[in-house]
Structure formats: C-alpha cells, structure tokens
Amino acid sequence: MTTQTKPLEAHSLPTPNGQKVHIVLEELGVPWTYHRVDIGKGDQFKPEFLAISPNNKIPAIIDPEGPDGQPISIFESGAILKYLALKFGQFYPTDPRSQVRVDEWVFWQVGGFGPMLGQNHHFALFAKEKIPYAINRYVTETKRLYGVLDKQLAGKDFVAGDYSIADIMSIGWAQGWERQGQNIEQFPNVKAWLARLGERPAVARGLEIGKDAEVLQARFNQD
Ligand SMILES: N[C@@H](CCC(=O)N[C@@H](CS)C(=O)NCC(=O)O)C(=O)O
Numbered sequence: 001m002t003t004q005t006k007p008l009e010a011h012s013l014p015t016p017n018g019q020k021v022h023i024v025l026e027e028l029g030v031p032w033t034y035h036r037v038d039i040g041k042g043d044q045f046k047p048e049f050l051a052i053s054p055n056n057k058i059p060a061i062i063d064p065e066g067p068d069g070q071p072i073s074i075f076e077s078g079a080i081l082k083y084l085a086l087k088f089g090q091f092y093p094t095d096p097r098s099q100v101r102v103d104e105w106v107f108w109q110v111g112g113f114g115p116m117l118g119q120n121h122h123f124a125l126f127a128k129e130k131i132p133y134a135i136n137r138y139v140t141e142t143k144r145l146y147g148v149l150d151k152q153l154a155g156k157d158f159v160a161g162d163y164s165i166a167d168i169m170s171i172g173w174a175q176g177w178e179r180q181g182q183n184i185e186q187f188p189n190v191k192a193w194l195a196r197l198g199e200r201p202a203v204a205r206g207l208e209i210g211k212d213a214e215v216l217q218a219r220f221n222q223d
Pocket residue numbers: 015016017018039044056057058059075076077078110114
C-alpha cells in the first residue's frame with residue numbers, strides 16, 4: 001500500500017468544491033496541510049496559485065511525492081479525487097466496468113450538479129439584482145438533478161457500487177438542498193444517503209475543515 005511521507009498540500013476553501021478534497025484526504029488518513037485561498041480577496045489570481053490552477057479556481061493540490069517521486073500539482077476536483085483514489089487504492093474500483101460507473105457520476109457532478117447548483121446559489125443567494133427568470137431556471141434545473149440522483153440511489157446505499165469518489169464529489173453540494181430551494185422530502189433516497197454519509201467521521205470532519213481558519217491553523221500547527 002502506498003504511503004505518504006511528505007504532506008499533500010490542499011489549496012482550497014470550505015466550499016462544496018473544496019470539501020470534496022478535504023473529505024477524501026480525511027478518508028484516506030494521509031498527512032496533508034490546508035492552504036487557504038481566499039477567493040473573496042482575489043487570491044485565486046495570484047501568479048503562485050495560477051501556476052498550479054490555471055483556471056483560477058479552488059481546489060488544487062500539490063503532491064510532493066508524485067508518480068515519479070517528483071512533485072506534481074493537480075487542479076479540477078474530479079482529477080484530484082481520481083488521482084488520490086488511484087494513488088492510495090481506495091474509493092475507486094479496480095474492475096473496468098465498475099470504474100465506468102464511478103466515472104459517469106464523477107463527470108455528472110463536475111458537468112452538471114456542481115455548475116447548475118452553483119448558478120442557483122449565484123442568482124438566488126448572492127446576486128444583488130434578483131432576476132426571477134434566472135432563479136426559476138436554476139432552481140428548476142437543481143430539482144431535476146436531485147431527481148436524477150434520487151433515482152440513481154433507489155435501492156442503493158451509494159451512488160455507484162461501493163462507497164467511492166462518486167459519493168464524495170456530490171455530498172458537499174447536496175447537503176445545501178435547503179438554500180437551493182429544494183424540499184428533501186421529495187428525494188427520500190438522497191435524504192437517506194446524506195444521513196448515511198454524514199455518519200462517516202471523515203465526511204463530518206471534511207465538511208468542517210477550513211470553516212474556522214484559526215481552529216484549523218492551530219490543528220495543523222500541532223502536526
Ligand atoms: N470544476 C471545478 C469548479 C471549481 C470552482 O468552481 N471553484 C470556485 C469555488 S467553489 C472558485 O474557486 N471560484 C473562484 C473564481 O471563479 O474566481 C472543480 O470541480 O474543481
């Protein structure tokens with residue numbers, strides 16, 4: 001089994017996209033450090049961050065012990081989670097048929113569940129000008145996507161086979177159903193899945209990391 005000697009660096013924030021990386025790192029139990037990238041203050045446009053994340057978005061990681069023993073940086077949460085899962089041989093299946101199923105739901109999240117719910121947050125919560133057409137469009141699309149996830153979870157404990165990066169990709173987004181204008185009672189399988197995942201200590205920790213920057217800093221200073 002692969003071991004990590006030097007800590008992995010997560011350049012991140014406790015947003016639903018950053019939380020994916022925090023959760024998988026906590027699940028893996030590998031040494032890692034949190035580096036706050038304050039996107040509200042424009043840290044994502046600093047040259048040192050753009051060097052590891054050219055799309056100026058969190059999360060990004062640096063693995064000081066990359067595939068050839070040399071450091072490697074990775075941006076895009078799906079690429080990060082797949083890299084970590086493959087490196088440590090956890091949360092990603094080994095047989096090709098099951099890998100396809102996990103990949104489908106990883107890409108579904110980065111291509112749909114994340115961006116559409118992100119637009120929902122933008123127009124319904126953050127935009128100073130409230131545009132009913134835009135709010136309705138994204139709340140409706142959010143509802144459709146929750147319906148898709150609910151159908152996929154019918155009769156299953158996890159999104160794609162065993163607990164995997166397919167689950168970790170979506171948990172941070174789905175726990176925000178209320179502020180996304182959704183009624184979780186309409187999606188009983190998603191509700192049960194959220195509760196199931198919430199019982200995992202690593203998920204609970206991963207969702208909290210970075211929320212209190214000072215507490216977090218104290219924790220890492222002890223490591
Ligand atoms: N597809 C990307 C999305 C990342 C993303 O949207 N990150 C947001 C925060 S949740 C960000 O860094 N925004 C800063 C900006 O757009 O300037 C991923 O999955 O990693």
